[in-house]
Amino acid sequence: xxxxxxxxxxxxxxxxxxxxxxxxxxxxxxxxxxxxxxxxxxxxxxxxxxxxxxxxxxxxxxxxxxxxxxxxxxxxxxxxxxxxxxxxxxxxxxxxxxxxxxxxxxxxxxxxxxxxxxxxxxxxxxxxxxxxxxxxxxxxxxxxxxxxxxxxxxxxxxxxxxxxxxxxxxxxxxxxxxxxxxxxxxxxxxxxxxxxxxxxxxxxxxxxxxxxxxxxxxxxxxxxxxxxxxxxx
Ligand code: DX5
Ligand code: ZN
Numbered sequence: 001x002x003x004x005x006x007x008x009x010x011x012x013x014x015x016x017x018x019x020x021x022x023x024x025x026x027x028x029x030x031x032x033x034x035x036x037x038x039x040x041x042x043x044x045x046x047x048x049x050x051x052x053x054x055x056x057x058x059x060x061x062x063x064x065x066x067x068x069x070x071x072x073x074x075x076x077x078x079x080x081x082x083x084x085x086x087x088x089x090x091x092x093x094x095x096x097x098x099x100x101x102x103x104x105x106x107x108x109x110x111x112x113x114x115x116x117x118x119x120x121x122x123x124x125x126x127x128x129x130x131x132x133x134x135x136x137x138x139x140x141x142x143x144x145x146x147x148x149x150x151x152x153x154x155x156x157x158x159x160x161x162x163x164x165x166x167x168x169x170x171x172x173x174x175x176x177x178x179x180x181x182x183x184x185x186x187x188x189x190x191x192x193x194x195x196x197x198x199x200x201x202x203x204x205x206x207x208x209x210x211x212x213x214x215x216x217x218x219x220x221x222x223x224x225x226x227x228x229x230x231x232x233x
Contacts, residue, residue, distance in 0.1 A: 005199065006194065006199055006200070006201065006227070006230045007033045007034055007178070007180070007199065007200035007201065008031070008032045008033050008034075008201055008203065008207075008223060008226055008227070009032065009033060009034035009035065009036040009067050009180070009200060009201065009202045009203075010027045010032050010035065010036060010202075010203055010204065010207040010208065010219070010223075011036040011037075011038055011147060011182070011202050011203065011204030011207075011208075012024060012027075012035060012036065012037060012038075012058075012204075012208075013036075013038045013049060013147045013204045014147045014148070014204040014205045014207070014208035014209065015027075015208050016208075016217070019217075020054070020057070020058060021057070021058055021061040022061075022217065023208070023217060024058045024061045024062050025061045025062055026217050026218055026219060027207065027208075027219050027223075028062045028064045029218075030218050030219035030220045030223050031219070031220060031223040031224065031227070032064070032207070032219065032223055033064065033065075034064055034065045034066070034067045034088075034089070034200070035058070035062060035064055035065070035066045035067065036067045036069060036182070036202045036204070037050070037054075037055060037066050037067060037068045037069065037087070038050070038069050038071065038147075038204075039051060039068060039069065039070050039071060039072055039078075039082075040071045040072070040144075040145060041071065041072040041073065043072070043073055044071050044072050044073035044093065044096050045071040045144050045145035046145050047145045047146060051078075051081070052078070052081035052082050052084070052085040053085070055068065055082060055085035055086060055087055056084075056085040056086060059085065059086035065088035065089055066086060066087050066088050066089070067088070067089040067091070067180075067202075068082050068087040068089065068090045068091070069091050069117060069138065069182065069202075070082075070090065070091065070092040070093070070096075070117075071093065071096075071117075071144045071145070072092075072096065073093075073096035073097075074096070074097070074098065075092045075093075075096055075097040075103050076097065076098075076099075076102070076103055076106055079103070079106045079107055079110070080106075080110065082112075083107075083110040083111070083112055087112055088112060088113060089112060089113040089114075089115065089135070089136060090107045090112050090113070090114060090115070091114070091115035091116065091117045091136060091138045092115075092116070092117060093116075093117045093118075093119065093122075093144070094116050094117075094118075094122070094126040095119075095122060095126075100116070100126060100130060101129075101130050101133065104116075104130055104133040104134065105133060108133055108135075113135035113136060114133060114134060114135055114136075115134055115135055115136035115137060115138055115178075115180070116130075116134060116137060116138070117138040117139075117140060117144075117182075118137070118138070118139050118140060118158070118162075119140050119143065119144060120140055120141070120142070120143060120152050120154065120155060120158075124158070124161060124162055124165065127165065128165075131169045131173070131177070132173070132175075134177055135177060135178065136177065136178040136179075136180050136200065137162055137166065137177060137178070137179050137180065138180045138181070138182055138202075139155055139158060139159055139162060139179070139180070139181050139182070139198070140155075140182055140183055141155040141181050141182060141183040141184055141185070141193075142182075142183030142184050144183075147204040147205050148204070148205040149183055149184055150184050151183060151184030151185065151186075151189055152183070152184070155181065156192065156193065156196045157196075159179065159181065159193065159196035159197050159198050160196050160197055162179055162197070163179055163196065163197025163198075164197075166179055166197075167197075178199055178200050179197055179198050179199055179200065180198065180199075180200035180201070180202065181193055181198045181200070181201055181202065182202040183202070185201050185202060185203040185206060186203065186206040187206070187222075187225045187226055187229050190203075190226055190229045190230060190233075191229045191230060191232050191233040192233075194230055194233035195233050201226070203226065206222065206226075207219055207222050207223065207226075210222035
């Protein structure tokens with residue numbers, strides 16, 4: 001895949017929240033593609049993060065897509081709030097939704113892109129009968145809830161299996177679904193993950209902890225380093 005077709009989506013979970021607007025604008029100005037926005041509810045996952053108000057607050061800070069990753073249960077009632085707050089992509093965990101097909105339709109009918117998120121042990125079958133309503137598949141390469149965890153190596157085999165399903169679907173429908181990965185991505189493993197068929201990469205701690213060392217919270221070197229690893233894939 002051409003290197004410029006890869007998406008780098010820094011997770012603001014690891015950003016400095018006291019200047020979140022600047023952190024969002026700077027990471028995009030430094031070469032990132034999407035803003036990954038982790039929503040945790042202290043119920044579906046054991047942590048509590050940010051909601052639609054924060055999404056609305058950062059919306060004017062960038063024109064880049066905001067990729068909302070819902071780690072909440074129930075799913076449906078919060079979707080309209082994120083649509084109103086300016087989300088572009090909304091993904092959710094299928095086992096957290098009572099009616100997966102309906103949740104996907106709610107997102108797409110509101111004009112956003114929709115996707116399913118698979119935990120490390122969640123089988124991929126959830127996608128089988130709803131492919132036509134999916135724009136992105138997000139594979140968790142850590143258990144959801146916290147930034148800064150270690151990449152689970154078994155996710156590579158799962159990525160290859162997901163890529164095969166998405167390629168088969170693209171062949172028959174002509175429509176491409178993105179394969180995104182989330183958790184423990186860094187310069188040491190991103191090329192290998194790309195070789196397993198992934199084309200969108202969430203990176204939280206790898207990006208934001210590197211930027212803290214740089215002047216004025218710029219992220220050019222780390223994003224450049226991730227892209228040069230991708231160019232080798
Ligand atoms: C984990 C979140 C991730 C997390 C990634 O539940 O979904 O997006 O912030 O952080 P790193 O890249 O530090 O593993
Ligand atoms: Zn995430």
